[in-house]
Amino acid sequence: MITFDHVSKHYAGHDGPGAVHDLSLEIPSGEIVVFVGPSGCGKTTSLKMINRLIEPTSGTISIDGEDTRKRDPNELRRSIGYVIQAIGLFPHRTVAENVATVPHLDHWDKQRIDTRVNELLELIGLPPRDYAKRLPAELSGGERQRVGVARALAVDPNIMLMDEPFGAIDPIARERLQNELLRLQQVVRKTIVFVTHDIDEAVKLGDRVALLSAGAKVEQYAPPAELLARPATPAVTAFLGEARLVRRLALIHLRDVRLQPVNGSAPKTTVAIGGTLRDALDAVLRSPDGTVAVVDGDRVAGVVDGTVIRLASQ
Amino acid sequence: MSVFRYIADNWDTLGPQIETHLFIVAISIALAAAIGLGLGVGAARSSWFGTVVLAVTSTLVTLPSFALFGLLSIWVGLGNPPVIVGLAMYALLPITRNTRAGIMAVDPAIVEAARGMGMSGRQLLTRVELPLAVPVILAGLRQATVLVVAIATVGATVGANDLGQPILAAIGRSTGTLDAVLAGIIPVAAIGILADLTLAALQRALSRGRVAVAAT
Numbered sequence: 001m002i003t004f005d006h007v008s009k010h011y012a013g014h015d016g017p018g019a020v021h022d023l024s025l026e027i028p029s030g031e032i033v034v035f036v037g038p039s040g041c042g043k044t045t046s047l048k049m050i051n052r053l054i055e056p057t058s059g060t061i062s063i064d065g066e067d068t069r070k071r072d073p074n075e076l077r078r079s080i081g082y083v084i085q086a087i088g089l090f091p092h093r094t095v096a097e098n099v100a101t102v103p104h105l106d107h108w109d110k111q112r113i114d115t116r117v118n119e120l121l122e123l124i125g126l127p128p129r130d131y132a133k134r135l136p137a138e139l140s141g142g143e144r145q146r147v148g149v150a151r152a153l154a155v156d157p158n159i160m161l162m163d164e165p166f167g168a169i170d171p172i173a174r175e176r177l178q179n180e181l182l183r184l185q186q187v188v189r190k191t192i193v194f195v196t197h198d199i200d201e202a203v204k205l206g207d208r209v210a211l212l213s214a215g216a217k218v219e220q221y222a223p224p225a226e227l228l229a230r231p232a233t234p235a236v237t238a239f240l241g242e243a244r245l246v247r248r249l250a251l252i253h254l255r256d257v258r259l260q261p262v263n264g265s266a267p268k269t270t271v272a273i274g275g276t277l278r279d280a281l282d283a284v285l286r287s288p289d290g291t292v293a294v295v296d297g298d299r300v301a302g303v304v305d306g307t308v309i310r311l312a313s314q
Numbered sequence: 315m316s317v318f319r320y321i322a323d324n325w326d327t328l329g330p331q332i333e334t335h336l337f338i339v340a341i342s343i344a345l346a347a348a349i350g351l352g353l354g355v356g357a358a359r360s361s362w363f364g365t366v367v368l369a370v371t372s373t374l375v376t377l378p379s380f381a382l383f384g385l386l387s388i389w390v391g392l393g394n395p396p397v398i399v400g401l402a403m404y405a406l407l408p409i410t411r412n413t414r415a416g417i418m419a420v421d422p423a424i425v426e427a428a429r430g431m432g433m434s435g436r437q438l439l440t441r442v443e444l445p446l447a448v449p450v451i452l453a454g455l456r457q458a459t460v461l462v463v464a465i466a467t468v469g470a471t472v473g474a475n476d477l478g479q480p481i482l483a484a485i486g487r488s489t490g491t492l493d494a495v496l497a498g499i500i501p502v503a504a505i506g507i508l509a510d511l512t513l514a515a516l517q518r519a520l521s522r523g524r525v526a527v528a529a530t
Contacts, residue, residue: 053430078432088427092445102431151431161430 002027002050002159002191007059009045018045021215022059029064029158032185032192034206036199037239042216043195047161050193051080063159078102081152081160081190085167087144089136095121095147096132102154120150123184142173146180153188162194166201178204199240203228203247211236225251249277249313254294257312259302266293266300273301277312280304317500320493328480332501334394335476338466339505342398343459346405350458351451353406354413355439364414371407379404379468387472397469397476404465405458412454416447452517456510463506467498477502 009020017040027033035043048054049061052073061068068076089098096117103113121128124146136144145165152160166174178201185192196202202209203224210221213235220232228248231237240247254273257280269287271280273296283292284306291305321328353371357364379400386396420443428442444451470478477498484494 051430053426074432074434076432077430082427082430084423084427084430086421086423086426088421088423088425090424090428090442090446101428105432105437148427 001029001064002193003060003062003065004046005060005062007046007049007056007061009042009049009054010057016040018042019215020045020049020056021217023216023218025210025218025221027191027193028208029191030189031207032194032205034194034196034202034209035212036196036202036206036209037212037216037219038214039197041212041214043197043212044163046212046216047163047193047195050159050161051077051082053077078105078155079157079159081154081157083145083148083152083160083162083165085164087148087165089144089147089151091136093135094132095126095134095136095139096128098136098147099150099154101151106155116154120153123153123187124150125180126150140173141169142177145169145177149181149184153190156188158191160190160192162192164196165194167196167198174201181205200247203251211239213239245313246278246281249281249309252277252312254280254304257304257308259294259304260308262293262300262303267291267303269293270295271304272296277309281309284309317493317496320490321497321500324480324497328477328497328501331475331477331479332505334474335463335466335502336505338394338397338401338469338474338476339459339462339509342401342462342466343405343455345398345402346409346458347455349402350406350409350454351413353410354451355417355444357410357414358417358443367410368407368414371410374403375407377403379465380471383469383472392473394469394474396472397466397474401462401466401469405462408454408457408461409451410454412450412457413447416450416454417443419450420446449517449521452513452520456513456517459509459513460506463502463509467502 004023004025007020007023009018011019020042023042023046035046037043045054049056050063050068052068090101093101099117099120100113103116108116117132118128121131126143126146131139131143136147139147148165152162166177169177182205194202194205202211206224208221209224209227211219211227213219219235219239220227222232225248227236228240228244228251231240231244237244254271254275254277257277267287267289269283269291270293271283273294280292280294284290284304291303294301294304353367357367382400382403383396386399390396390399417439424442424446425438428438433441466474466476467478467481469476470482479498480494481498484491484498487494
């Protein structure tokens with residue numbers, strides 16, 4: 001668990017972007033917590049105070065009850081995975097050498113490093129046989145960030161800090177990386193602090209979302225479904241925008257929805273039962289008569305229409 | 315070409331002069347590299363130190379070599395020593411300037427990632443910044459070497475037995491001046507070109523994945 005206890009960061013002479021005023025927050029172990037908010041709200045400052053790349057002006061940040069100031073900053077950082085938007089791979093080192101950075105700093109023996117690097121490259125879907133010896137310049141943007149994630153995971157840290165890691169990647173690759181992160185999290189179960197300014201990304205990835213306004217003021221700290229259903233303050237409503245209920249549909253799985261029984265012949269338009277209400281809404285809009293069959297393999301599980309979606313979303 | 319006959323006829327004196335020339339250049343560049351790397355790293359870390367160092371090393375280059383060698387000979391005596399020290403002073407600027415520029419050109423994202431992964435200042439410098447700056451530093455070393463190979467000839471005026479000697483001896487002579495001057499200049503040019511090509515090849519070989527530098 002990471003605890004912010006009345007943490008502030010002031011910059012001399014001005015009170016501009018990046019400042020943090022009296023932030024108190026608990027980040028439970030094994031969860032993805034997303035800091036989301038407009039640019040300059042202090043979300044990145046807050047993230048970087050966890051691994052002491054930025055030192056707080058006042059207040060305490062502790063990890064599992066231990067004040068981070070009691071630890072050597074470099075040793076602390078080696079124990080926490082760190083992924084940034086610009087990735088920052090070392091261009092003169094191969095993929096394998098990049099991933100081996102922290103194990104190398106921690107003086108692992110060569111055999112152990114090789115085994116770990118291969119394991120990680122397999123995990124992120126870049127087979128070592130094809131990728132280990134490549135240079136970063138020989139990878140696509142999405143592949144580079146996957147290497148960035150593997151590098152951060154190298155010594156199996158309990159905590160990962162991710163600062164807008166997918167922000168500079170094209171939308172299709174970004175969605176794939178988001179899905180991979182969720183899949184990876186099923187396996188590794190890290191405490192992940194993730195910073196983004198993209199509310200859709202926050203809602204998709206976060207077990208909890210902290211919506212921050214200027215000075216890292218916590219407007220609301222809640223699971224995404226609750227955030228979208230019950231915005232706590234006008235600032236949250238404003239940041240979520242008009243489409244918050246449509247966004248929320250993406251969090252409701254069709255398996256959990258009370259469907260209408262099939263009446264006569266099933267509608268021609270279909271949606272898979274593995275999808276969400278958002279997929280169903282899309283299908284309803286495509287359907288000539290506004291009804292859609294929810295299919296589970298060959299079987300029709302039920303029918304969805306506008307009324308079903310509206311009732312299920314409330 | 316009578317100059318090659320001249321060189322062949324005078325090989326007994328020219329041979330040792332080439333050797334001395336190479337020795338003076340090698341020692342002065344090694345000295346300047348050792349000091350210049352340190353100054354360049356310091357200059358990249360602190361902006362006021364960088365300003366001072368660049369101002370001083372730039373001023374050194376403006377000193378006339380003839381005067382500098384003469385001045386230095388007061389303290390270190392005649393012969394090779396004042397030439398070695400003086401040439402090292404000239405070589406400082408390109409090496410220091412390029413070391414600083416090479417380190418400062420490293421992408422800030424790479425530095426942030428390195429720090430965020432827990433590298434100490436020294437590890438950051440030796441594992442990331444200097445290796446990435448190598449092509450730029452080598453470019454500075456090339457410039458310094460070419461500069462020093464030529465200026466070393468002036469060392470003959472303070473008694474260094476290098477390739478300045480045949481040139482110096484020829485000045486004011488009524489006959490054979492051209493051959494004697496060329497006998498000094500041709501080996502100097504050959505050394506300069508060879509050193510340049512060697513360092514350029516090294517620069518290209520070490521540029522793998524690093525910032526592209528025009529091989530000029």
